[in-house]
Amino acid sequence: MIKIGKVVETLSISADTLRYYEKIALMPKVHRNNNGVRFYSDKDLSRLRFIKRAQKMGFSLEEIANLLRFRENPQNAKPQVRELAHQKLTEIEEHLTELSTLRDELQLLTNLCGANPDSCPILDEIDKG
Template sequence: MSGLSIGETARQAGMSVDTLRYYEKIGLLPRIARDTGGRRRYESGDLSRLHFIQRAQRCDFSLNEIRQLLEFKGCRDAARPEVAQLTEHKLQEIRHRMADLDQLQQELERLLKLCRGSDHGCPIIDGLDTPD
């Protein structure tokens, strides 16, 4: 039987062997073909699917969202509205997180400014110790 071993596939995909097994276990990868010794043998389509998963993760899609995207992949034209809605929702989440991070940045800058302007005590710890 041809195909790549799990170790070679993991190396080419830049993932761990455990991740490959996990993706198969949760259904992100279909059941992988086995050789006569029971060892997994990955084909080029499996590797392409792993790269798709990685790219989707870089766009901050969760594993459940990636599962949906993989399902939509088979009917791209019909699924376009659902994919657009999923992506819009993801974009909104990211905008909210960016706003939270901006607020966090401002708070840390404020604490650091207090620290640099103080000759005694620790304004950062005092600031964190103060209830909201």
């Protein structure tokens, strides 16, 4: 069993976040000693690592809650997990396209700004909305 402070240090998760995950049932109620100090098991740490990794992949807390349920019976949940991952992949690809367009636009505006001593094309373009 590991104290909350060590979990915070090891996983780079704030104590407030850990308490919030418990409050919204993303984490089960963890063991507490008589003073109310939370202690986490290896299973809890595995679950927290799963949550962090899923967040890095762009899944929302609601989606992560579903993934955690699917994790309990992965063979039967495989089609749903695949569909959820496919949806996330589509969102990421759309976001990458938007970011690429934004990068190109900012590159152009930056070049124009350097070549125009009288006005700022960057501010002018942002002003257009």
